[in-house]
Amino acid sequence: xxxxxxxAVFLIFVLAVPVFGIQNKxxxxxxxxxxxxxxxxxxxxxxAPNITEILFALGLGEKVVGVTRYCxxxxxxxxxxxxxxxxxxxxEKIIALNPDLIxxxxxxxxxxxxxxxxxxxxxxxIEMGKTIxxxxxxxxTIGAITQKEEIAKILIQSLxxxxxxxxxxxxxxQHEPKVFITLHGMGLWTCGKDSFIDDxxxxxxxxxxxxxxxRRWLPYNREQLIHEDPExxxxxxxxxxxxxxxxxxxxxxxxLESIRAVEKENIYFLDANLATRPGPRIIDALDHxxxxxxxxxxxxxx
Amino acid sequence: MKAQKRRLKLLLILLILLVSGLLLxxxxxxxxxxxxxxxxxxxxxxxxxxxxxxLRLSRALLAFLxxxxxxxxxxxxxxxxxxPMAGPFVVGVxxxxxxxxVLAIFLGLNIYILGFPLQSIFAxxxxxxxxxxxxxxxxxxxxFKIETLLLTGxxxxxxxxxxxxxxxFLKSESYEQAVFWLLGSFAxxxxxxxxxxxxxxxxxxxxxxxxxxxxxxxxLGDDTAQSLGCAVNxxxxxxxxxxxxxxxxxxxxxxxxxxxxxxxxxxIRILIGPDHRCLFFFSSxxxxxxxVYSDLLARxxxxxxxxxxxxxxxxxxxPFFIYLLNQRR
Numbered sequence: 001x002x003x004x005x006x007x008a009v010f011l012i013f014v015l016a017v018p019v020f021g022i023q024n025k026x027x028x029x030x031x032x033x034x035x036x037x038x039x040x041x042x043x044x045x046x047x048a049p050n051i052t053e054i055l056f057a058l059g060l061g062e063k064v065v066g067v068t069r070y071c072x073x074x075x076x077x078x079x080x081x082x083x084x085x086x087x088x089x090x091x092e093k094i095i096a097l098n099p100d101l102i103x104x105x106x107x108x109x110x111x112x113x114x115x116x117x118x119x120x121x122x123x124x125x126i127e128m129g130k131t132i133x134x135x136x137x138x139x140x141t142i143g144a145i146t147q148k149e150e151i152a153k154i155l156i157q158s159l160x161x162x163x164x165x166x167x168x169x170x171x172x173x174q175h176e177p178k179v180f181i182t183l184h185g186m187g188l189w190t191c192g193k194d195s196f197i198d199d200x201x202x203x204x205x206x207x208x209x210x211x212x213x214x215r216r217w218l219p220y221n222r223e224q225l226i227h228e229d230p231e232x233x234x235x236x237x238x239x240x241x242x243x244x245x246x247x248x249x250x251x252x253x254x255x256l257e258s259i260r261a262v263e264k265e266n267i268y269f270l271d272a273n274l275a276t277r278p279g280p281r282i283i284d285a286l287d288h289x290x291x292x293x294x295x296x297x298x299x300x301x302x
Numbered sequence: 303m304k305a306q307k308r309r310l311k312l313l314l315i316l317l318i319l320l321v322s323g324l325l326l327x328x329x330x331x332x333x334x335x336x337x338x339x340x341x342x343x344x345x346x347x348x349x350x351x352x353x354x355x356x357l358r359l360s361r362a363l364l365a366f367l368x369x370x371x372x373x374x375x376x377x378x379x380x381x382x383x384x385x386p387m388a389g390p391f392v393v394g395v396x397x398x399x400x401x402x403x404v405l406a407i408f409l410g411l412n413i414y415i416l417g418f419p420l421q422s423i424f425a426x427x428x429x430x431x432x433x434x435x436x437x438x439x440x441x442x443x444x445x446f447k448i449e450t451l452l453l454t455g456x457x458x459x460x461x462x463x464x465x466x467x468x469x470x471f472l473k474s475e476s477y478e479q480a481v482f483w484l485l486g487s488f489a490x491x492x493x494x495x496x497x498x499x500x501x502x503x504x505x506x507x508x509x510x511x512x513x514x515x516x517x518x519x520x521x522l523g524d525d526t527a528q529s530l531g532c533a534v535n536x537x538x539x540x541x542x543x544x545x546x547x548x549x550x551x552x553x554x555x556x557x558x559x560x561x562x563x564x565x566x567x568x569x570i571r572i573l574i575g576p577d578h579r580c581l582f583f584f585s586s587x588x589x590x591x592x593x594v595y596s597d598l599l600a601r602x603x604x605x606x607x608x609x610x611x612x613x614x615x616x617x618x619x620x621p622f623f624i625y626l627l628n629q630r631r
Contacts, residue, residue, distance in 0.1 A: 084332075087478040088489065088608060095352045096333040109478060115490045119356055 027144055030106070030127035031113065040147045041101035045094060048086055050279035051103045051126070052077050054139055057155055057280045058148045066097045073273060073281075087112070095119065103142060128278050131199040132286065135278045136160065155280065162283045166290050169297050170205045177293055179206040180230040180261065182220070184237035184246040184272075186254075190220040196278055197236075204289040206232065226258060232293060233261040236272045243269040268292045309574050309584075316587050320366070323594040327362035328354055330602055356492070364491040365597040365611075366590035367499045368552040369562055371506075372396075373589020375548035376563025377570075377581055378510060381517045382541050383440070383451055386571070387626055389564030390549035392452065393436060394459035395429045396560065399546075399553035400483045401462040401469075402428030408469040419554075422498070426550040432458045433546050485612035486557035488597050495555040502551040506544040507586060513537055514578040521576065559612050561619020562589055562596075568626070 025037045045066035046052040052071040055064050061076055066083045081097060084090045087109050094102065094116065102123045104113050116123045124145055126138055136156045143152025179201050183189040191197045192213035201208040209228040210220055233250060237243040247267050256262050270292075274285035291298050329335060333353055376389040383393075390396045402424035436454045463484060470480045481487070510517075516537045519527035524534045549563070566589040567581065574580055593611070596618075600611040 084607065090332040091357055091489075092331045092333040092353050095349055095357070098349060111490055115492065118492055118494075119352055 025144075027124075027141070029123075029125045031110075031125040033117070033123075033125070035122070035124055035145060037145060037147065041099075041145075043097065043099045043101070044146070045083060045097060045099040045102045046071060047083075047089065047102065047104035047108045048277075049073070049273070050128075050138075050277035051105070051142070053277060053279035053281065054142050055103070055146070058139075058143060058146060058151050060146055060148065063146075065099060066094065091115065091119065094121065101145065103145075128196070130194060130196045132163070132196065132203055132282055134196070135280075135282050138278060139280070159280060159283050163286070166283070166287055167203075170290060170294060173205045173294060173297065176205050176207045177231040178209050178228060179232045179234060179293065180209050180220070180225060180228070181234045181236065181270075182246070183217075184235055184242040186246070186249055188220045188222060188225065188254075189217055191216060192218055197275055200275065200282070200286055200289060204286055204293055206289070206293045222254070222256070226256065229258075229260055231260050231264075231266060233259075233267045234270050234289070234292065235267065236270050236275050238272045240269065305575065309580060312573055312584065313587075316584070316591055320587065320591040320594065323591055323598065324362050324366075327365075327594060327598050328358045330598060331358055332601075332605060360493050360496060361488050361491040361597065362594055364496050364499065364555065365488050365593040367496060367503055368488075368556050368559065368590075369566075369593025369596075370586035370590035371499065371503050371548040371552045372559065372563040372593075373566040373585040374503075374507060374510060374582055375545045375552075376589075377567035377578070377585040378517075378541050378545040378548075379563070380567050380571075381520065381578055381581075382538065382545065384521060385451060386568045387452060387564070387623070389561070389567075390545070391459070391558065391560040391562075392564055392623070393455040394432045394457075394462060395546055395549040396553050396558045396563075397459035397462035397466070398432035399425040399429035399550040400558050401466045402426070402550070403554045404466045404469050404483055408473050419498070422551060422554045425554040426547060428462070429550040429553070430543070430546045432462065433542055437542065481610050483557045485610035486559035486615075487600075487608070487610050487612075488556055489601075489608055491555075499551050499555055502547055503586075506548050507582070509540065509544055510582045511579070513540060514582055517541065517578040518576075557610075557612070559593070559615055561615045561623065562593060565619050565622045566592060 026034050027037060028034045042063055043065045044055060044060060044063050046055055046064060047068060049068065049071045052064065052067045053073055055061070056074050056077060061074075064077070064080055067077055067080045068086050068089065069082045069084065070086065071077045071080070081093070083093045083097070086107060089108075089112065100122055102116060102121055103126065104116075104123055105126045105128050106113075107128065108125075113123055113125050126141060128134065129137065136159065139152050139156050139159075143149045143155075181190050181197055181201060190210045191208070192210050192215040194214060195216040198208045198211050201211070209225070209230050210218070235243050235246050235250075237246065250256055250267060251262055251265075261267060270285065270288060274281045274288065331353065335350060335354065372390055375395070379388040379390065379393055379395075380386055382388070403421050405428070406421040406424040432455075435458060436451060439454050440450050466483055467480055470483065516527070516532045519530050519532040520534065520537070522530070528534045552559070567585040570581060570584045570588055574584060593615075596611055596614045599614050600609045603609055603614075
């Protein structure tokens with residue numbers, strides 16, 4: 001009898017395996033490695049601020065056990081264990097946190113992602129893309145690997161709705177003003193075609209004067225800047241203080257007085273945390289930028 | 303024998319330093335581990351095993367191997383040029399090798415030829431090009447001049463570093479990559495890197511040891527050496543090749559780590575005299591030990607961030623270099 005019982009149990013087990021097997025989806029990450037999705041991850045490490053924001057937005061805050069030292073949003077993320085910077089995380093810390101999922105991106109450098117993989121850690125690498133639409137893809141992918149597809153769908157839909165609203169507000173625009181985007185500081189660093197901030201400017205109906213250059217970040221030539229004569233200068237900074245400093249420098253010491261943006265004081269602040277992170281708040285960045293470039297199209301809605 | 307006693311003493315001191323350095327490297331890190339963990343390691347516990355064995359041990363051993371290779375390379379170059387100011391970094395071999403490695407990466411040549419990664423072959427080739435250039439320039443005038451060696455080395459090294467930066471800038475604009483190649487780091491060390499350096503080191507060490515007597519003869523001048531039965535030309539060529547090989551294999555795993563190959567052999571020569579039969583061995587041992595400690599400092603000094611190790615070796619080595627220059631006046 002006992003034998004029969006165990007046989008029965010065995011039979012159930014065998015029958016059940018394929019059923020569970022169907023649920024074991026395989027997802028291939030952007031480096032080409034496959035990941036089997038079985039039980040939902042319980043200990044997640046994020047290797048970038050935008051990934052952290054997405055994880056929290058998907059309601060996975062509790063499951064996040066480690067973040068980079070740049071991960072400051074939402075506020076709860078600051079309480080999490082820090083694993084170091086994006087390009088020089090402490091491998092020891094990562095191992096010690098005992099993660100069952102590490103989400104990284106190509107900017108962590110391939111060397112680090114490969115090293116983590118060689119330590120048999122569950123790394124999932126994401127390509128960040130160059131457009132606002134790629135943010136939806138990233139959210140979708142992270143939703144899939146963490147088995148939060150439903151919440152991801154809802155999040156993406158609400159972002160798309162906001163996005164559509166901005167697009168419809170801007171649809172009649174004929175004149176796209178020339179824009180110079182710059183990082184705070186005195187380097188005149190700007191972003192070229194390969195940066196998704198370039199896409200942000202385009203979607204906000206502006207013309208990035210460095211948009212023809214095939215790079216992500218580059219220091220812009222001052223003569224070229226005067227020649228292009230942008231109507232707007234957007235300073236990407238972490239704080240109002242940094243912004244004011246850079247603005248003062250551009251107005252008084254940078255010898256850029258002849259530029260239209262400086263003449264009319266069309267120099268504006270854009271929060272670096274919004275604009276440089278392809279996460280859920282990217283649409284807010286787009287909204288801010290669109291309102292800076294085309295305030296008249298948003299006046300009526302208040 | 304006084305000299306023998308001295309060597310024995312030095313050997314003991316170095317071994318004690320090395321063993322304690324390795325132990326410290328295994329115990330110290332951003333994750334706290336106790337002696338108890340260490341014992342646990344012998345039995346189970348995956349996590350501590352990965353941290354201590356995969357990360358710390360591989361890192362400490364790689365630091366040792368690279369330090370030993372660079373110092374041996376330096377000892378050979380100093381004997382070769384009969385000049386205490388030679389060394390793989392000063393002569394420009396390190397910079398040349400790093401340029402070769404970066405160029406291979408830039409071209410996306412992630413392939414193997416006869417089992418050798420192309421990156422190392424490029425590193426060796428461009429390191430060797432720089433050594434040959436210096437060799438030719440120093441031979442041309444008939445008499446060998448220190449100024450020629452140093453200035454050519456500096457110029458060639460600067461050119462190689464500039465080209466390295468240029469290709470890194472072209473490709474990735476990544477500051478991290480530039481720091482790695484120009485200042486060195488063991489942050490991502492693993493066992494495959496050890497297996498990439500170890501054979502070169504052993505091979506070169508055996509060859510160097512085998513030819514150490516001839517190196518002693520070279521110190522008497524090429525003519526005298528020739529008349530004493532040393533095949534001067536062939537020996538010189540072999541030494542040039544292995545010193546480059548040592549530097550290139552180190553640089554292709556760890557980036558440029560300056561001054562180790564300069565100060566260690568020089569200092570060992572002061573301690574035990576100029577006999578290359580001992581000099582090669584002790585330089586390797588001391589150089590490896592020095593880098594184990596330097597790396598320990600690099601990863602703990604500014605905890606939790608890491609310093610590039612080249613900053614530490616340069617902080618020690620550059621003042622020493624200036625001191626040497628001053629001594630010679």
